[in-house]
Amino acid sequence: xxxxxxxxxxxxxxxxxxxxxxxxxxxxxxxxxxxxxxxxxxxxxxxxxxxxxxxxxxxxxxxxxxxxxxxxxxxxxxxxxxxxxxxxxxxxxxxxxxxxxxxxxxxxxxxxxxxxxxxxxxxxxxxxxxxxxxxxxxxxxxxxxxxxxxxxxxxxxxxxxxxxxxxxxxxxxxxxxxxxxxxxxxxxxxxxxxxxxxxxxxxxxxxxxxxxxxxxxxxxxxxxxxxxxxxxxxxxxxxxxxxxxxxxxxxxxxxxxxxxxx
Amino acid sequence: xxxxxxxxxxxxxxxxxxxxxxxxxxxxxxxxxxxxxxxxxxxxxxxxxxxxxxxxxxxxxxxxxxxxxxxxxxxxxxxxxxxxxxxxxxxxxxxxxxxxxxxxxxxxxxxxxxxxxxxxxxxxxxxxxxxxxxxxxxxxxxxxxxxxxxxxxxxxxxxxxxxxxxxxxxxxxxxxxxxxxxxxxxxxxxxxxxxxxxxxxxxxxxxxxxxxxxxxxx
Numbered sequence: 001x002x003x004x005x006x007x008x009x010x011x012x013x014x015x016x017x018x019x020x021x022x023x024x025x026x027x028x029x030x031x032x033x034x035x036x037x038x039x040x041x042x043x044x045x046x047x048x049x050x051x052x053x054x055x056x057x058x059x060x061x062x063x064x065x066x067x068x069x070x071x072x073x074x075x076x077x078x079x080x081x082x083x084x085x086x087x088x089x090x091x092x093x094x095x096x097x098x099x100x101x102x103x104x105x106x107x108x109x110x111x112x113x114x115x116x117x118x119x120x121x122x123x124x125x126x127x128x129x130x131x132x133x134x135x136x137x138x139x140x141x142x143x144x145x146x147x148x149x150x151x152x153x154x155x156x157x158x159x160x161x162x163x164x165x166x167x168x169x170x171x172x173x174x175x176x177x178x179x180x181x182x183x184x185x186x187x188x189x190x191x192x193x194x195x196x197x198x199x200x201x202x203x204x205x206x207x208x209x210x211x212x213x214x215x216x217x218x219x220x221x222x223x224x225x226x227x228x229x230x231x232x233x234x235x236x237x238x239x240x241x242x243x244x245x246x247x248x249x250x251x252x253x254x255x256x257x258x259x260x261x262x
Numbered sequence: 263x264x265x266x267x268x269x270x271x272x273x274x275x276x277x278x279x280x281x282x283x284x285x286x287x288x289x290x291x292x293x294x295x296x297x298x299x300x301x302x303x304x305x306x307x308x309x310x311x312x313x314x315x316x317x318x319x320x321x322x323x324x325x326x327x328x329x330x331x332x333x334x335x336x337x338x339x340x341x342x343x344x345x346x347x348x349x350x351x352x353x354x355x356x357x358x359x360x361x362x363x364x365x366x367x368x369x370x371x372x373x374x375x376x377x378x379x380x381x382x383x384x385x386x387x388x389x390x391x392x393x394x395x396x397x398x399x400x401x402x403x404x405x406x407x408x409x410x411x412x413x414x415x416x417x418x419x420x421x422x423x424x425x426x427x428x429x430x431x432x433x434x435x436x437x438x439x440x441x442x443x444x445x446x447x448x449x450x451x452x453x454x455x456x457x458x459x460x461x462x463x464x465x466x467x468x469x470x471x472x473x474x475x476x477x478x479x480x
Binding site: 111 | 449
C-alpha cells in the first residue's frame with residue numbers, strides 16, 4: 001500500500017511553531033494524518049523572513065526601549081496598524097497576562113516589557129530549534145541559502161541574519177525551474193487577476209523564467225515565487241498541505257496536484 | 263486597585279527568621295551557599311588614574327569604548343548581590359511550599375496542598391523582581407508565572423507540582439542559568455502542560471504581520 005505524503009508549506013510551519021489555539025491544533029492533527037510529511041527548506045526560509053522575523057523585531061524593540069508602552073507605540077507606527085489605541089492595547093496586555101499574585105497596579109511598564117521580551121525570546125529560540133522536527137522529513141536544501149539560526153548580540157538584541165539567500169549568485173532553483181516551461185506557463189495563467197501586488201509579482205517571476213530564460217533569476221524573483229514554489233516542487237503523489245488553500249488550490253490544480261487545508 | 267508595599271509583601275512571605283540555607287527542605291542533597299559579599303575595593307584615586315589612562319588610550323586611536331565608572335559598577339554589583347540573596351531566600355521558601363504540597367498530596371489532603379500552592383504562587387512576583395541576576399533565571403520564573411496564569415484557576419496536577427518542585431530545587435542550587443539552559447526547563451514545563459500558550463503574544467505579533475519583509479530587524 002502506498003504511503004500517504006504531505007508537502008508542507010510555510011503557513012503550516014508557522015501555525016505549528018508560533019501559534020496556539022484551534023488552528024494550531026488543527027495543523028498538528030493534519031500532519032499526523034500522513035505517513036510521511038515533507039518540509040522543503042524553502043518553507044523554512046520564507047518563515048524566517050516572515051513571521052519569525054516579526055517576533056525577532058518585537059523582541060529587539062522591547063530590549064532596546066525597555067518599555068512595553070514605547071514598543072507598542074513604535075510597532076503601531078512601524079506597521080501602520082489600524083488599531084492605534086496603544087493604551088487600550090496595553091491594558092489588554094496586562095489583562096491577558098492575568099498573573100496570579102501580581103495586581104495590575106504593581107506590574108510596571110519595564111517589568112511588562114521584560115516579561116514579554118522573555119516570552120518572545122523563548123518562542124524565537126524554541127521554534128527555531130523545533131523547525132526540523134515539525135515534519136517527518138526536511139527536504140530540498142537550497143544551495144544558495146544558509147540555514148543559520150538567531151544569535152544573541154552583546155547588547156541583548158537578537159541577530160536574525162541571514163534572512164535571505166546569497167544575493168551575489170543566481171537563484172539555485174532557476175536551472176531546475178526552466179526545464180519545465182509548460183508548467184511555468186500553466187501556473188502563470190492560473191494566478192487569478194486579483195490585483196494583489198503578491199500575485200502580480202508572482203506572475204512576472206514565472207514569466208521571466210518561461211519567456212526570458214537567459215535573464216538572471218534573482219533573489220527577489222525567487223521570493224516572488226512564493227506559493228508557486230510548492231505547486232512546482234511538490235511530488236506528484238503528495239498533497240500540498242496549507243492553511244492558505246485559496247491561493248494554493250488554483251496553482252495545484254493547474255499542475256494536476258492536490259492542495260489540502262487542515 | 264491598591265498596591266501592596268514591598269515591605270508588607272516581604273513580611274507576608276517570610277515564615278521565620280531563618281537563614282536561606284536553613285529554608286531548604288530536608289530532601290535537598292546539596293546547596294550552593296551564596297558567596298560572601300566582599301565588594302571589590304577601588305580607591306577614588308585609582309578610578310581617576312584609570313579613567314585618565316583610558317582617555318589617553320582613546321586619544322591614541324583606541325577602541326573609543328566608554329570607561330565604566332566605578333560607582334556604576336559597584337552599584338550594579340551591590341544590586342546583583344541583593345537580588346541574589348533575595349532570590350535564594352525566595353527559592354528556599356518556594357521549595358519548601360512545593361515540598362509541603364507534595365507531602366499533602368501523599369496524605370490526600372487537598373486543602374493543605376492548595377494552601378501551599380497559593381503560598382508558592384505569591385512568591386512568583388517577588389521572584390521575578392530579582393530578574394537582574396540573569397535572563398535564564400528570569401525566563402524560568404516568567405514561564406512558570408504565565409503558565410499558572412493560563413490555567414485560569416484550575417488546580418495544578420500532581421505531575422505539574424512535581425515538575426515545579428524539581429525545577430525550583432534545581433534553580434536553588436544554581437540560579438545563574440544562561441538562556442539556553444533555561445529553555446530545558448521551559449520544555450520540561452511545556453511537557454506537563456505548563457507552557458507559555460498565551461494568545462496575546464500571538465495576537466500582538468499578528469497585528470504586526472503586515473510588516474514589510476524589507477524591514478530591518480537591527
